[in-house]
Amino acid sequence: MKKKHFPLFIFAAISFFYISVSLFAGPINTVKNVSFYKFGKSEKITFFFSGRLPNFTHYVSKSKKYFTLRIDRTKVVNKKFSIPHSFHYVKSINKIKTKNEDSRIRFLLSVKSLKIIVYPLKNPNRIVLSFRRKMNIKTRSKVKAKIRSKRMPMKNTLQRSSSIKKNLRLKFMNGRGVVVLDPGHGGRDPGAIGIYRNNEKFVNLDVSRKLFKILKRNYLKKNKIFMTRFNDSYVSLNQRRRFSNRMNADVFVSIHSNSSRRKSLNGIETYFYNKKASSKRSYRLALRENMQMERVGSDLDKIFSDMWESEKVVASKKIAELTQNTLVRYLRMNNYKVKDLGTKYAPFAVLKNSRRKINKDLFPTVSILIEIGFLSNRIESRWLLRESYRQKIAEGIALGIKSYIFNKRF
Ligand SMILES: [Zn+2]
Numbered sequence: 272m273k274k275k276h277f278p279l280f281i282f283a284a285i286s287f288f289y290i291s292v293s294l295f296a297g298p299i300n301t302v303k304n305v306s307f308y309k310f311g312k313s314e315k316i317t318f319f320f321s322g323r324l325p326n327f328t329h330y331v332s333k334s335k336k337y338f339t340l341r342i343d344r345t346k347v348v349n350k351k352f353s354i355p356h357s358f359h360y361v362k363s364i365n366k367i368k369t370k371n372e373d374s375r376i377r378f379l380l381s382v383k384s385l386k387i388i389v390y391p392l393k394n395p396n397r398i399v400l401s402f403r404r405k406m407n408i409k410t411r412s413k414v415k416a417k418i419r420s421k422r423m424p425m426k427n428t429l430q431r432s433s434s435i436k437k438n439l440r441l442k443f444m445n446g447r448g449v450v451v452l453d454p455g456h457g458g459r460d461p462g463a464i465g466i467y468r469n470n471e472k473f474v475n476l477d478v479s480r481k482l483f484k485i486l487k488r489n490y491l492k493k494n495k496i497f498m499t500r501f502n503d504s505y506v507s508l509n510q511r512r513r514f515s516n517r518m519n520a521d522v523f524v525s526i527h528s529n530s531s532r533r534k535s536l537n538g539i540e541t542y543f544y545n546k547k548a549s550s551k552r553s554y555r556l557a558l559r560e561n562m563q564m565e566r567v568g569s570d571l572d573k574i575f576s577d578m579w580e581s582e583k584v585v586a587s588k589k590i591a592e593l594t595q596n597t598l599v600r601y602l603r604m605n606n607y608k609v610k611d612l613g614t615k616y617a618p619f620a621v622l623k624n625s626r627r628k629i630n631k632d633l634f635p636t637v638s639i640l641i642e643i644g645f646l647s648n649r650i651e652s653r654w655l656l657r658e659s660y661r662q663k664i665a666e667g668i669a670l671g672i673k674s675y676i677f678n679k680r681f
Contacts, residue, residue, distance in 0.1 A: 300325050300345040302374075307355050310558065311546060311618055313403035314358050320345065320396045327398060329389050338378040338387055339367075340400065347374045360385055360402040392559065394464060399558075435586050435635075436678065439521055443676050446493030450486060450672070451520040453621065454479035454498065455527040455560065455640075458505025463530030465646035467656055471528040472503065474655050478643060479526045481665035490673040508561070508621045515636060522590065522672065523638040525621050527560060528655065530647040537648040538610030539602075541595035542640040543587035544623055545616035556642070557617035586637045587622075588614065594639060594671030597681045601667035607654065609644070637675075641668060 304319040326343040352364040360382050367375040384405040391398050442448045454475040456462035462471025479498060486496050497518050499511045506514075515523050529540070531552075548554035591614045599611045622638040643664050644651040654660045670681045 302342075302345060302347045302349065305349060305352060307358060309357060310401075310561075313401045314360050315402075316361070316364075316400045318342075318398045318400075320398075322396070324391050324393065324396045324398075327389070327391075329387075331387070335383045336380060338380055338385075340376045340378070340389065340398070342374045342376070342398070344372045345374050346372075347376065360404070390555070394461075435637075436589075439637075439676060440678055442521065443491065443494055448491065448494040448522075448676065449518055449520050450491060450494065450496045450522045450524065451515045451518055452479045452483055452496065452498045453511055453515075453523065453525040454500055455525055455621075457500050457503055460505055463528055463646050465528075465530075465655070466649060466652045469646060469652060469656055471530070471646060474528045474643070474646070474661070475526045476500070476503065477658075478661050478665050478668075481662055482524075482526070482668055485665055485669040486672070490669060491676075511621050512623065515638075520636045522676070523622070523636050524594075524668070524672065525619075525638070525640040526668075527640060527642050529556070529642040529645045531645060532647075534647055534649070537645045537651045538612040539595070539599055539644060540612035540642050541591045541598075541614050542619060542622070542642070543584065543591040543614070543616050544619055544638060545584060546618055548617035549615040553615045553617040557619045560640075561618075561620045584616075586635065587639060588616075590637050590672070590675040591639045593675045593680075594641065594668060597671035597674060598641070598664065598667035601670055601681070602663055605663050607660065607663065609651075612642075 300320055300322040302318050303321045306317045306319070308315055308317075325345045327341060329338065329340045331338050347366050349366070354361055354364065360380060362379040362381045365377050365379075367377050369375055378400075380402075382404060386403050386405045388401040389398065390401075439448070454472075456472040456475060458472075460472065462475065464470055465474070480501070483496055483498055495518070497514070497520075499514050500506045511525075529536075542553070542557075548557060595611070595614050599609055602609045619640050622640055644655055646652045646655065673679075674681045
């Protein structure tokens with residue numbers, strides 16, 4: 272009799288233990304780190320969590336003086352937050368006492384007309400708050416006037432960018448050209464995590480290696496080709512940019528794979544650097560790809576406060592369009608019905624590299640970043656698992672680069 276009831280007793284004891292633990296253990300999640308950095312004209316504050324992404328809500332007080340972020344079942348250990356001197360929109364941050372396990376964080380705002388965006392990001396799990404000034408009609412017309420005044424030297428810019436191209440062609444024809452390939456992420460930074468556990472860092476590396484071989488063997492035989500990494504090692508974004516400068520790169524190509532919370536999203540897109548992003552999603556993507564830099568902090572300000580390099584933008588836009596079109600067309604010819612997401616721009620830190628020297632003259636490096644597909648999409652992720660598909664992608668990109676350099680359409 273006793274023996275028969277024994278398993279039942281164990282079961283009861285275990286369930287009692289679990290119930291009591293879950294009742295009295297308190298919040299499971301904590302904010303383990305808070306970071307501050309500037310991104311373009313916005314100021315960003317990021318809360319990193321020890322566990323999974325919590326639910327959250329936020330609101331602005333009626334007086335528009337306070338902004339409050341409420342995070343469910345999460346402990347905030349920090350008592351005080353020290354805001355960097357370069358921050359203008361938030362005066363102070365305070366934790367408000369609550370009766371339950373939720374945390375309420377209140378931000379005292381110094382400017383009333385702020386645009387505040389709050390969004391969660393994964394790997395590492397975090398919530399990002401972005402503060403920037405709302406553009407009123409006055410500043411908007413000021414910006415327009417600024418653009419108008421900039422249009423004047425456009426002709427000059429176009430001339431210069433066509434001379435960049437001519438120089439580039441001659442340089443590569445004489446076997447003195449330099450291409451730097453940049454497989455995104457690596458080492459402790461896996462990049463996007465694929466549905467089939469195919470991490471971005473490996474996909475990027477493999478496509479870049481294949482691209483390296485094709486360029487070296489077929490199209491740019493005598494010229495120099497470098498890679499920012501040849502194996503699964505961690506290279507910071509600053510190191511990548513510095514490397515490109517040191518090698519005096521004419522063309523810089525960064526290879527990445529995309530990911531989205533919208534699992535249906537698929538396709539290929541190519542980016543060139545611009546201070547502004549072409550869409551909200553482009554902006555977020557740049558933010559995610561720039562994430563490595565967050566710890567560097569102040570460096571980002573320096574990079575983005577640089578002057579507008581119009582020749583570089585014009586030239587980079589051209590190679591971006593040509594590579595994007597060629598790659599998509601080539602894959603479709605090979606029966607991969609990829610979606611053409613087009614050419615876009617966003618403030619990618621890694622693309623803000625360098626100038627190169629040609630006959631004592633400084634010219635900008637033309638730089639692009641290709642997102643070769645969505646690892647979060649079932650079909651595209653499965654394609655990217657195939658060696659033969661990655662080979663086709665490398666071939667398509669190689670054709671695009673070649674047609675830009677030698678001015679011959681594929
Ligand atoms: Zn990436």
